[in-house]
Amino acid sequence: GQNIDQPTEMTATEGAIVQINCTYQTSGFNGLFWYQQHAGEAPTFLSYNVLDGLEEKGRFSSFLSRSKGYSYLLLKELQMKDSASYLCAARFSGGYNKLIFGAGTRLAVHP
Amino acid sequence: DAMVIQNPRYQVTQFGKPVTLSCSQTLNHNVMYWYQQKSSQAPKLLFHYYDKDFNNEADTPDNFQSRRPNTSFCFLDIRSPGLGDAAMYLCATSTARQGMGTEAFFGQGTRLTVV
Numbered sequence: 001g002q003n004i005d006q007p008t009e010m011t012a013t014e015g016a017i018v019q020i021n022c023t024y025q026t027s028g029f030n031g032l033f034w035y036q037q038h039a040g041e042a043p044t045f046l047s048y049n050v051l052d053g054l055e056e057k058g059r060f061s062s063f064l065s066r067s068k069g070y071s072y073l074l075l076k077e078l079q080m081k082d083s084a085s086y087l088c089a090a091r092f093s094g095g096y097n098k099l100i101f102g103a104g105t106r107l108a109v110h111p
Numbered sequence: 112d113a114m115v116i117q118n119p120r121y122q123v124t125q126f127g128k129p130v131t132l133s134c135s136q137t138l139n140h141n142v143m144y145w146y147q148q149k150s151s152q153a154p155k156l157l158f159h160y161y162d163k164d165f166n167n168e169a170d171t172p173d174n175f176q177s178r179r180p181n182t183s184f185c186f187l188d189i190r191s192p193g194l195g196d197a198a199m200y201l202c203a204t205s206t207a208r209q210g211m212g213t214e215a216f217f218g219q220g221t222r223l224t225v226v
Contacts, residue, residue, distance in 0.1 A: 004153070033214055042201060042217040043154070087153070089215075097142050097205055098166070099215055103153040 002028075004102035006088050011108045017076050020105045022088030026069040031091035034062050034073045037104065038084045046086075047073065075107075083109045114138050117202050117218035124192050124225055132187040132221045134202030143185045144215065145177060146201040154201055160185065161207060189223075197225045 005023045012018040024032070031050045035043035049055055049064035049071060061074040073086055085104035092098045115136045124130040134143065142161050146154035158167045160179045174196070176188040189196055199222050203215040 031213070040199075040222075042220050045214040045216070048214055097161070097207055097213075098156070098159065099144060099203070099205070100156060101146075101153040103151075106151075 002092055002100045004088055004090055006102045006105050009106045012078055014078055014109055014111050016078050020073045020086050022071045024069050024090040028092040030093045032064050032071045033089040035087040036084050043087055078109050080109050115204055115216050115218035117221050122221055122223050126225055127191045130189050132200050134185045134218055135183050136204045138204055140204035141207040142205045144203040145187050148199045192225045194225050
């Protein structure tokens with residue numbers, strides 16, 4: 001299987017930092033994506049990692065450890081509009097860039 | 112400008128009545144995906160294409176079929192929709208390359224209601 005695991009829900013305070021973790025099975029892995037999804041809308045791309053380390057993009061950063069099958073998304077200076085689901089997705093080499101999603105982490109940002 | 116377009120945004124169909132959802136793209140991407148997403152769940156991959164090569168997921172019901180007549184268009188056919196098929200259907204595209212800039216781009220989705 002190609003299970004992707006992430007926490008179901010998280011809450012945080014406006015202005016704070018939150019880290020959303022994701023684990024995946026490493027067999028055939030060749031890329032890790034994070035998407036944001038607001039209720040009733042399509043996912044929008046946030047970040048991509050294929051090599052170990054941290055990728056920073058403004059308030060959002062994403063980290064990958066290939067050997068551990070682990071990634072996290074770090075959101076800084078949280079804003080109310082960051083309340084959304086955050087989907088971790090892994091690409092696997094079998095079948096032409098097969099992209100499998102986790103169930104998503106629903107983040108609620110409170111004042 | 113929308114790059115992955117799904118029509119319609121909302122579709123109501125009768126139980127057992129065939130329905131087709133459409134997706135078009137202006138990105139000239141080789142890979143096109145269809146996902147089913149139910150409330151508070153992960154987008155579930157139904158199948159994907161690399162050009163015309165079709166890859167069906169093992170657990171995709173036979174009730175779901177797909178066609179890709181050319182690079183730009185892809186269709187999802189549900190032959191006999193049941194109540195359990197009510198969901199958001201997401202189309203996405205990507206290149207077949209590896210590396211940066213290879214993320215999947217999503218359409219706005221079609222929300223299917225079965226009555």
